[in-house]
Amino acid sequence: MIAHWPLIGRREELSIIERTLGEDQYRGLLLAGAPGVGKTRLAREALAAADAAGCETKWAVATRAVAAIPFGAVAHLLPPAEEKSTHLQLLQQTGQWLAERAGGRRVVLGIDDAHMLDDASAALLFHLVINGIAFVVATLPTGVPAPGPVTSLWKEGIAERLEVQALACSEVSQLIEAALGGPVEGLTRERLWQLSRGNILYLRELIRGGRQTGDLACSAGMWRWAGPVSAPPQLAELIQARIGALPPALRDLGELVAFGEPLAFRVLAQAGVSAAEVEAAERAGLLSTEEAGTDIRVRLGHPLFGEVIRSQTPQMRRRTVHITLAEAAGSVGGRRSEDAVRIAVWHLEAGILPEPELLVTAAGWALAALDYQLAEQLCRAAGDAGPNWQAERLLAQALVGRGKAGAAEDLLVGQFALARTDAERTKIAGIRALNLYWGLNRPEQARDVLDQAAAHVAGSAHRAGLDAMRGRFLLHAGRCLQVLDVLDPVLADSGVPHRVMLEAMATATMALVACGRYDDAIAVAGRGLPLARPTTGEGWLLALDELASTQAIAYLWSGRFTATFGLAESGYQRALEVRSSPNVAVWALVRGQLAAARGAMTEASVWLREAIATLGGPAPLHPYQGSIARAGLDALAQVAALTADLPAAQAALAQADALAGPPIRLFDTWPGPVRAWIAAARGDIPAAVDLALDTAAEARQRGHAGGELNALHDAARLGAPARVAPRLAELATVVQGDLASLFIRHVKAQMAANGTGLDKTAASFAALGANLLAAEAAAEAASAHQQIGRTASAAASAARAAALAVTCQGARTPALIGLHEPASLTPRELEIAKMAASGLSSRAIAARLVVAVRTVDNALGQVYAKLCIGGRAELSSIFTLPEAALAAGSMGSSPRTHLAHAVSPAG
């Protein structure tokens, strides 16, 4: 278990506390806040800081148990008892005694839970503060009355009152990862954030409970919470005690909201709840409200309240609550929206079968939200009311989504004949073909279903739908040029429904990326993204993320990391918000590939592990998810190989090979020549070159010009520029973006052993933020300069390569072999080195960083030793590299970057 939780997100509070302690303006500090927010820890830290500053510190805790005893909380602070002392005398004697024991040092007194102080203790506290005998740091909960003397401290301006807030989302992420000592999967972080809302006590108890039950566990270097997160018993008791103290009417209201949140106030009003009751519940912290259009949306005050209330509600009362909710919501008219899902579910929970129309509408919404389990439940309930063709069609879709491919096929096989319109025929054929392709691994039969449907469908819009799916199957087979032939007419037809157009665009975008037509891919995705919105219908989020993530890859492979980062950041957050594992995995994969392209190997490894872990679970992967997992494992193997971690690379590759299901041939050349880099890590460079060239040939055969270009450049990086130069020149006329021409310049400079040219190439790579490529080119430049005796240039290039290599978090590629391997610069060393390189003196740097001059000089000494350079002059030549290059390895707002120093790239 975690013995000591780090203090995170409290730097500013501590700074204010220390300033208040150091100044004469106030004689005390009151830390107020909600229970569990971390007041006591902050007060403890304040006392530790005071102790370190030479103060005499004392600590006292007020509790309910000693609240009835005069001086109960501070008994240990009192002098030995003197008989016949009056109350006032005792106060004075205590003050004198404390001052004498402090021996001239300032006394700082910490009081935890000052609201529970007995009157005598509170009076003593006031006496000590008002007479300047002690500085007090006290904690008390917000909204709870405190004894008069304590209240006077801040009301009369004697002490400062600081409201301590719950942590922010990013701080919670940092705290979780710091406490667990490793990266935590994004969905787990998001869930823990949602449940704790930054309350540190809740967070700690949740994690403690998860560790005890084994639900929160670390696998392959990634912490993940498997299954639902529930409140552990200790936390449930805490919450229950808080809710149990409320009046019965508020507890009843809490039950309604617990089973129905979020609830519009008009629904509550329909159920007989008054505005005054909601207001009272809000004041008590039980509920929270927010404006929602013309209405007010009501939720519980904390997400964990719901779980505790629901678990404590008797079965009969649950039925009553569900009936109340269903009737109230139904009577205010919520049937034309996703409210239908909730109304239908409330009916079912109450044991009442609602109208089949409501169930079918609700099932449609559940499918749109990708909640296949609920959709199945609703469809089956509709079927219980009698034969229902619509419910059966939706049920088939739900079964496909749940991976019950055989049962879905049994339903779908007869549905085509029952369809009455071309739209229905197209829809059914599409679902069935997808199920045959992915679920049952029968690609030929899937194509037959599409052909058969095409023969029965007249409208061009419906034919376009079938073509869009045909295009997708061709894409998965890796036949990208044919994909574009099939889809070009669809993309040019303005009459095609949005849903079909989106699918065609997503497919075309991927094909264009594979073909190296990055600008075209970006343009097509740019046209499609505005079409992807909830009104598009089922699967709109999948379509949106498919388009956006492929666009992100197009930006990445054409060297535009800015745009990749922006898309990946927002896409990842969106996927977390809707808790869609496949989408989170896709974006984690993109972020991993971006980090790898920047040379940030540790960060890449963490993101790729997250992509894989997010898809992991007790159930076998859906084939589509398997293809994402396979791409993630391939990329992870490559990152491990680039850091010369052969066992990790081979393990990842073996794991990828073991994944069942039809492979997506498109991805075969997608991450690059993985096996080539593994051979290189083994030291077998000739084999590595051959494998890279094999990958390039395979990509060429399939028309994957982008993959071919990358593989050929990798062969050049492995030492075979002459073997790839002619074909690279041809590809430069096909592959879009700046990277292609940069690769050619690099290879030409390699072939000519042109040190100056390689230096320029290194600078160009560095300007893009591609640090590993930049480091390799700089190392090659050093070698080229050395060969013709330009030792000064060689030293400068080598120093640049070393400076770049330290940002690459352990990368060890053949081009870097022979380069002096410096230890990583710490962030502070890097900061000081850059200041020194910019011309600042040690004294100026010391003043800016508020440290001693000797500290700066010591840090610079470390920098010179690590970079093997003589002094400031050489430092300047290294740190004139573009900022992006130096920054890319260790900076960024990513929640992953703070782990860069804690985790090795391979795990």
Added chain:
Amino acid sequence: MDLAAAMNELPEVHAKALRLHRAGTDASGIAEALDIDVEAVGPLLRVAEAKLASLLAAPDPPGRLAPDTTGQSPGTDHEPGS
């Protein structure tokens, strides 16, 4: 980090306090809106301003330093977790 992103990163109450303050709401108005003592508004705003300043000084994400955003000033380093 830009202002909008930094505001989103702040704890909710700090962001709300800053928005109200910048909109010209006085201490009693802020205290009422946040349901805290009026005496606590000053320190709360100081903490919020300090947190915001830390976030604004945090480095730009890697892509923003790339050359296709020429004219942007380079970010500054910060220590992980700071």
